[in-house]
Amino acid sequence: MEKTLEIKNLSVVRTEKKQSTLILTDVGFSIYKGELFCLVGESGSGKTTLALSIMRLLPKSFRIISGEIRVNGTHVLEISEHLMRSVRGEKISIVFQDPGAYLDPLFTVGVHLREAARGKTDNQQELISLALKEVGLEPEIQSAYPHQLSGGQQQRVMIAMALINKPQLIIADEPTTALDILTTRQIINLLNEIRLKHHPGMLFITHDLKLAASIGMRIGIMYRGHIVEIFRPGKEKPNHPYANILMGTIEGKDIKWDLDTDIFEFNRQEIVGICPFFERCPEKGQVCKRNIPFLWRDGQTGIRCIKYE
């Protein structure tokens, strides 16, 4: 199978006031052509950092210290900034969380779409109306300003901008978080339709495991900058204790673990030579106090837990 996105050993560090924190540790997975890969994790677990690393748009305080990202064979981390610009929007595009904030309030939808399709001068208008049709918007919407649109419409515009150049990889960074349940459904269906039609690899980032389980072909679960498990929902049950707890929450089980810890403070603590989930794990033991590698089962799914080593 053709790999659209391949990430190997990616580690990202954030330096703030001369103090460095690992935000992503040894992240590695692949997305195949036409696949919908969901990335699930709590706030602060590094999902957005991962998305921005792929785009090479990390803020200045972040630095990629090791790893390799390939999009359709292109080494994203090694090409020049100039070349990278032609990759952004052309080969990889991204749909953001809060569409209202990610659309420039001064420009009409038409201007936004023309910016997205600026490389295609000869059939630009044609592409724009095609993209608008695909996301289910009327061509008249081009003269509207972002604040005149509903949240769902804004997100559709963002999606139209993302797919106008037929990218090989679409990253959707919590695209439905700001939307209500029905609109969420519509947007998810829309993304799925696009995926089935154009076969881009799709990285769907969400904190909603239930949603991910209902749409994803594979789910990667992130915890404190680590991918702790990748599994196929529906076909197999997750095995990692953290994944179990998460699944428990959506099944309505009563779970016992500390919810009092300040997540953000907690996430910043350095975790070296220890399982990242150690403090909160209900099944922890002395053996967990060492580096635990990510173990692939069949090259597509895997787990980071000592019990399965």
Added chain:
Amino acid sequence: MKKFFQRLKNHSRIAYFSFWFLLLFYFVSFFADLLAPYHFDHQFRNKPYHPPTKIHFVDSDGNFHIRPFVYNFVIDDPVFRTYKEDYSLRHPLKLFVKGDERRIFFFFKTNRYLFGVDQPAGIFLFGTDTYGRDIFSRILYGGRISLSISLIGVLISFTLGMITGGIAGYFGGITDQILMRFVEILMVFPSFYLMLSLRAMFPLNLSSIQVYLLIVMILSLIGWAGLARIIRGMVLSLKEEDYVLAAKSLGLSNWRILLFHIFPNTFSYTITALTISVPGYIIGEAALSLLGLGIQEPYPSWGNILSSTIGNLRVMGDAPWLLLAGIFIFVVLINFNLLGDALRNVLDPKNW
């Protein structure tokens, strides 16, 4: 454009009125050659400190005339320069009257103006100055300099401020440090003394065009520093906006993002700052002229018309019409401020 006027009108009637009022001022001073009854350096040697001419409909015998007319003023007391009207002859007001030949915009010649009266009477709506020059005509001509200096000066300092502040804010780091320290050096000097010393670097006997350009340069050189700092601050916060990240994710270059996505978002502030700083240029020019460093006689500007009265209290008391140029400055300033205030809201799409 039509929508813009509609919004401006809906937002504030006063600002809408200000806009047309300012446009009228610009129009009138642009066509001063046709509208002014006399050329700015045309002297009536026998009519110094002539009071504003009264326009009559009723003559000295009590008869009504449909056509307005003026009487010739003759000197009553040459020492105190008091005038009285000579009732022997009526001089009716005429439209498109013939007079001395003038050049319009350096190309066309004309000898007909909008209105006037036959010699020896004169129509001096705002009176005359020491040399018997018509103040009304001089204010029309002076508006050309005062109003255009402010517009050109604002555009220059606006451009400088946008570019410097934008680059400093967007690229940050060492670029930011160097540019902002330079701006601060400019700002530590009290602007008025900086203006004077800059003017002092150039000789006094320059031609009027040279002086004009020089003043524009000096004023805009002083004005851009503050704007640059504010733009820098705005760009600094705007570049962290999500839509800038979105623009980057579309693969736009830094310059394109700065020019097409960040700058337009500063406009709501800069346009207001722009219109509010226009008065500063008019006053700056007036201040230079007042000290004899600005536009030189016989060329009029509102500043030097006003300056000819300062320092001579007797003139101020006896010929108060010489202060009318100050009222023109005042009115234009108020209108610019009103317009600037309203523009900020009108140009923000969120208010549409």
